[in-house]
Ligand code: UDP
């Protein structure tokens with residue numbers, strides 16, 4: 001596929017050139033806690049993120065949701081491009097996604113001071129992973145939902161009955177799996193080699209999976225919020 005490309009001459013879109021991450025660790029005022037949530041399409045990232053938001057007070061930022069929002073924003077110059085990439089299960093050029101994430105983080109901090117973020121479905125390509133940690137903030141760790149393709153396929157087809165998503169159909173699902181294996185798993189493997197991945201078996205019920213997540217978070221010093 002040769003879809004539309006990003007206009008790199010547009011200054012709004014070139015990933016910022018910074019010498020230090022925006023939320024550099026060590027500078028108290030500017031810190032942000034980021035946990036990447038990865039897993040194949042249909043692994044259950046969104047479901048588990050909702051639990052974590054409820055119990056730990058994270059702000060949930062789904063890269064896919066932010067892209068779909070931008071796609072629908074009237075006047076967006078990236079709408080058509082994003083639409084094509086999503087339908088094809090390909091990864092939108094990182095400049096767009098990183099900027100959307102950074103904007104959403106800044107907006108959240110301004111709105112209510114929350115600096116704890118679950119970044120769901122990102123980074124799923126090596127260049128995004130490296131650039132985000134370089135210019136925005138290094139992640140604390142990656143929560144990886146491990147799930148066989150057959151299970152994910154069944155979940156996605158089921159979701160497709162009601163989701164209205166342009167990519168929850170047989171053909172797009174196949175392409176998303178290929179992208180996941182070829183492009184996104186190398187990112188998970190890199191973080192894993194650095195000892196920065198919590199891997200959770202995602203084949204069980206949402207409640208059972210979440211129990212494991214809570215235990216793993218405790219082992220990282222993350223406890224439920226005071227209610
Ligand atoms: N996407 C992308 N870059 C990202 C995250 C998502 O280009 O960093 C696109 C990609 O085409 C992907 C689609 O958005 O297939 C849907 O992503 P989403 O996270 O919503 O899917 P999920 O994994 O939750 O099924």
Ligand code: MG
Nearest residue numbers: 045046064121
């Ligand atoms: Mg999702």
